[in-house]
Amino acid sequence: MKTYFGWMVLVGSLLLAGLPARAQHPASRADSLQQRLATAPPDTSRVLLLTRLAYELAEVDPVASARHARQALQLAHELHYVRGECQAYIRLGVGLRNTGDFPAAQQLLLRGLRLAENLHDQSTIATVYNALGRLNSEQRKFRPALEYFFRAKSMAEKTGNRALLTRVTGNIGEAYAQLGTLDSATTYLHAGYRLDLEQHDEVSEAGDLRSLGDIAARQGHPQQARQYYLHSLQRAQTVTYMLAAVYLGLAELARTAGHPDSVLYYGRRALAAGQQHHYPANVLDASEYLSRAYAARRDSAAAFRYLALANATRDSLYSQAKTIQMQTLDFSERVRQQELADQQAQAAARQRQNLLLAALLCAVPALVLLWRYGRLQRRSNEQLRELNEAVTQQKQELQTQRDQLDASLTGLRAAQAQLVQSEKMASLGELTAGIAHEIQNPLNFVNNFSEVSAELVEELVEEQQRPARDAGLEAELLSDVRQNLVKIHQHGQRAAGIVRGMLEHSRTSTGERQPTNLNKLAEEYLRLAYQGLRAKDKTFNAELRTDFDPALPRVSVVATELGRVLLNLLNNAFYAVHKRQQQSEAGYAPLVTLQTRRVGAQVEIRVADNGTGMPAEVQAKIFQPFFTTKPTGEGTGLGLSLSYDIISQGHGGTLAVASQPGQGTEFVITLPA
Template identity: 85%
Template structure:
């Protein structure tokens, strides 16, 4: 069995299992019928009848029109204008589906006028969509698109997604009939997406059928069959679109070279159109069957279906109905033109009244304007003089601004150079201490190298002897290995000192790393002291440390924090040296470095018993370029940079406590966790 035969069998089984009208499951129409049985004759009953007519429109056009007439009669009796409007629309749709196009158009236009009087834009959009469908049924696809796009615009303005669900598919179907398949595919897919979102079974069945038609015309029969099959599965309670699906399947069968299957589906399409009283579907199916039998040279059958097609066409498009439709179209255009003329006249009258009112108000204003003109001429001269003065002042201000910008640029460049100079100055302070620190590991390297050379000579002599002492050789080799390990250790220590010096001289700031603050503080205390001793070998000071052994490791930029410590320690040594040079009896210079934990912070305190700081100086201590040292001995940036490194770079604090003549304490507080 080939692929096409499998499709025919599958769709045939679906058609055979199709439930008859009496066997369909309960729908929303059944629920509305039950509610109508007990509903009183009030406006609520009108709404129930119009809703039932809507539900039956695509299932039983005759019953839909009957319910709409009942709603219209009751709405007239109750003077319920909104109900009349809905009833006109539902009755128009029902008559359209049953083939009475002129009456349908007349009723729909009446509904449109009531909706416009009620200023109900959403209902007007519904009428536009219904009028578009009416033109589609009459094969007038260009006018249909005009109505559809009006409905789309109003639907988007009123956020009526239920209406947009129908409109998008209708636009796609009209484009398909015009042969514009790309546009048709675009709108049909958008409509199908809204069908699923809004759970609109009627629109979903219609859009699937139209997508099948487009796929067939694009030469994709397999995809077209899938669309038709999904449409049939979803059309359990939607009868209006069954016949078009069968005609689509018939055309696929004919194109595939299966004329018998084509006749089978075409006859099912005709039967569906006749069963559900849809003359448009009967016309399409009978014309198709007439052509199919003519191709088979079955003249009798072709003539029979041609006669049915002609009779149906006359019922739909008779000359009288055509004239009636043209008359209605002309009347509607005339009404719209009159409405537009009335709106234009009303706008013109409004403009005329506004102009008259403006003229009446303008009389006193003209007098005032005359007096104002005289004053204006006098003030214009003064204004010109003022403008000239302002222009000249602006030019002077612009010149001053340019000069200030140039000065600011120069100051920023100078500031950058000074900051780097400060860093290099602190590097100079380190140099002497580093020289002392690096000398010790270098001495160890030299000593162990000499000893290792002597051991290697001794080992060579031992190996040259005829009677070698293996134990002695092993002992010599062990000693050489130990010496090499010590050489490597002290070499790495010297390299670390040099690396730290290079990092200190860099302009950029490294990333934070966990650091042992006790070790860092002790290292920079020794470096600062040795640096000062290198300058003045006569200087002696007592160094005290009070390190908290339980101090936690802290995430810091070690080089930046070292720069701060070096700056504070150099200031402390400078203060005690100044006090020592004053010749005070019994004075002993002392610098103390302390670490401790204070709550969620760690604190490093640099204390000295030097000259101390006055309150006036302490207020300016952290300002850039402020210094109390003699010219040439300080840039005034050390404490300013230190303050920025601690507060901005590490989210900490830097404070000072001092008593003039007693000494000073600088306290650095850092958070234990990284902010």
């Protein structure tokens, strides 16, 4: 394996050393624009600088790109600068597309398209078509994407926009590659790569090289594919959006060549790139790939962990609400385009009629004019009839589309129900260690008392076989056996109760709220979380302190969802005190506190620890998706984000945090009573 990696590094170094010097890369151009912004006055030139900076950062730092686009949009609004607003909408839409917010991206791009149409700016319209094509490609809708790409290509050729033509040509090749039309894909990608070199476009070059590598790999040319990937990887260092895709390509080559360790190495590099640069689509692809890779190695724990990350990321990208919103926007845009085409056709028809009428008035006497007018009227009636037929057909097509959307909505609801059950089973997997430890205790008691009872029965039989039987001893032995049977029954009931609770947790939930004893629920998940960590590290011990309000009313909640939140907060608390304990701090005693109380018309659940604590800058990001302070492999950065959504959106409550570094952390759940 060392020889394999050394060979890879050597080939990569030779390729990088042999590449020609290129024009300034996006990061350098962005730095130059930042310096110009520092002294730019708040006028239209500053708007254009901000939109240009957003464009340069779109494939490098999408979060910063969206931030600069918002600044440009706000300033353009204040200056009533319509052309600047148009550019800002487009750049903001591209930035949000790369961060995975597809509905907002499409809405902003369509706003930019309408402004560009009002300005009759053909070059900008072509840019929006290319961006809409990319948006459809991100959602794996490659046929609609090709329609937008070819519109953009035609307009770029007419307006002489070589920079746009460079990117859209490669985008067409990539879409054909995803559809499996490899001949067309290769033709367009090679044409796009020639334009990349001509225009010194490193962003487009990185993407085209990666797609050519994918095609070479699919055609059974691994050496050629590796050359393309390594060349793309050198460009992708300044185009972070491409890093994950290139690493996954190298991982697939390693899998085909029978190098399983290299598969995991490149897969983890791909996941790290997606998480570091905030590309949820890359996180989804990498986590799904790692889940399959670990499953092939029969490492079910790692495979399940990455599968859970993939499911959570897929839900954030393609949730039911987002999908319906995207379909609604697509439908509205199609209707708008059709109405625009109809208006243009009607305007052209009216213009033709007016021109014909003027010609008749100038060319023939009044009598002939009347005759021609009648003829023209009949033609108009025929056109009106044809138009009515077209409108009727259009209505039928719209009804068919509505029916298809209804069917899609039904399927999406079914998929949502399956995802909810899958997520529930995932949380059941996290509880398994704690449940196993809990059920082991009563089973140990049952085994011990059974063995003792068997010995007592043997003593009783021996006593009965003696000539001189001791009635007092027999009664004592029978009393001991009876007491042991009572204890066996008690501990058996306890084990049965634990199993019943586990089965109730695994059943499909309706998602309806039920009046729940929060004290009992909190105590159960505190015990399970603690025993779960103890099952992993038997040397770990911590003081568990509870302060439950005995007068706390039953609260209407979805118990399984609230249990997931409590399990996540308690796991974080035990993780924090465990980490501080491992630092061998003198006199430190781990402590986790769980408290419930009623405050007016609300109830509070407080989870506190005396662990490592968090600084203010970490607290500000703690509820953001994919943010985590844990090492790679120990946390996905989704637990607190999902917990926040369950409490705030699912239960109408709040989830807050207070922490001091080196002193501990407290999470406060507030729910309506």
